[in-house]
Amino acid sequence: xxxxxxxxxxAAEPLVLDEGMDREITSVHASDLxxxxxxSCSRGALWLTGLLDPQIVNTAELxxxxxxxxxxxxxxxxxxxxxxxxxxxxxxxxxLTMFETCGLLYTKGMLxxxxxx
Amino acid sequence: xxxxxxxxxxxxxQITGSDFQNAGSVxxxxxxxxxxxSIDGELIWRVMIVSYEAEMNVVLYAHECTVTxxxxxxxIHLVFDDRGPGIPDVPLAMTEGYSTATREMRERGFGxxxxxxxxxxxxxxxxxxxxxxxxxxxxxxxxxxxxxSKAA
Numbered sequence: 001x002x003x004x005x006x007x008x009x010x011a012a013e014p015l016v017l018d019e020g021m022d023r024e025i026t027s028v029h030a031s032d033l034x035x036x037x038x039x040s041c042s043r044g045a046l047w048l049t050g051l052l053d054p055q056i057v058n059t060a061e062l063x064x065x066x067x068x069x070x071x072x073x074x075x076x077x078x079x080x081x082x083x084x085x086x087x088x089x090x091x092x093x094x095x096l097t098m099f100e101t102c103g104l105l106y107t108k109g110m111l112x113x114x115x116x117x
Numbered sequence: 118x119x120x121x122x123x124x125x126x127x128x129x130x131q132i133t134g135s136d137f138q139n140a141g142s143v144x145x146x147x148x149x150x151x152x153x154x155s156i157d158g159e160l161i162w163r164v165m166i167v168s169y170e171a172e173m174n175v176v177l178y179a180h181e182c183t184v185t186x187x188x189x190x191x192x193i194h195l196v197f198d199d200r201g202p203g204i205p206d207v208p209l210a211m212t213e214g215y216s217t218a219t220r221e222m223r224e225r226g227f228g229x230x231x232x233x234x235x236x237x238x239x240x241x242x243x244x245x246x247x248x249x250x251x252x253x254x255x256x257x258x259x260x261x262x263x264x265x266s267k268a269a
Binding site for chain 1: 228
């Protein structure tokens with residue numbers, strides 16, 4: 001799926017966009033633990049999280065993740081968004097819960113963004 | 118430190134403990150450097166796992182750390198030499214899920230006890246030496262695949 005389609009599916013608000021909006025995304029990693037992303041997330045995955053920390057953006061950039069979706073109606077701070085703009089990491093926010101977000105993406109055939117799968 | 122005559126590149130960096138503001142910046146610099154040297158993306162990604170895990174360990178637990186990056190035609194060599202509390206039981210710290218993280222660290226999304234095991238899994242060679250009350254040194258090597266070392 002393209003990020004634009006994911007935004008529509010999740011009725012999400014695109015907060016930071018970049019030229020990568022049309023990139024094809026095939027896998028998703030859902031976690032609030034950065035440690036877990038480092039240990040098991042695959043390259044190019046979409047990251048769903050409820051953790052609002054600037055380190056999310058650094059992690060997404062360092063590990064070539066496609067974009068970050070903040071779930072559960074959480075608004076990232078302007079600092080997080082500024083960092084994401086600087087690093088070219090697309091950020092979207094949805095009011096849907098983690099469970100609902102995962103469920104919708106799963107029905108669209110998205111795969112686990114987990115290494116070795 | 119290797120005294121390989123075919124060393125292409127050597128640079129050192131500093132990490133300050135508890136400096137969450139700049140956490141990840143050394144890994145970013147390393148990524149930039151590897152990109153400039155046209156290192157393969159998949160390999161850079163592996164180096165990032167290792168370097169970011171090690172960098173966050175310093176930010177979370179240590180006082181300061183000198184990082185040395187050396188690139189030869191055959192390997193990427195990273196040394197994280199920190200001044201900090203040290204690790205009393207290295208094999209235990211290498212066990213997945215074992216963590217001494219505080220609540221604050223966990224609230225920041227870290228401290229799952231996956232760091233050192235993940236470094237070991239991702240790199241080709243890891244040596245951990247630690248002295249309690251002095252510090253910890255990680256000596257990490259990642260082989261650049263597909264490159265046959267030319268005889269000198």
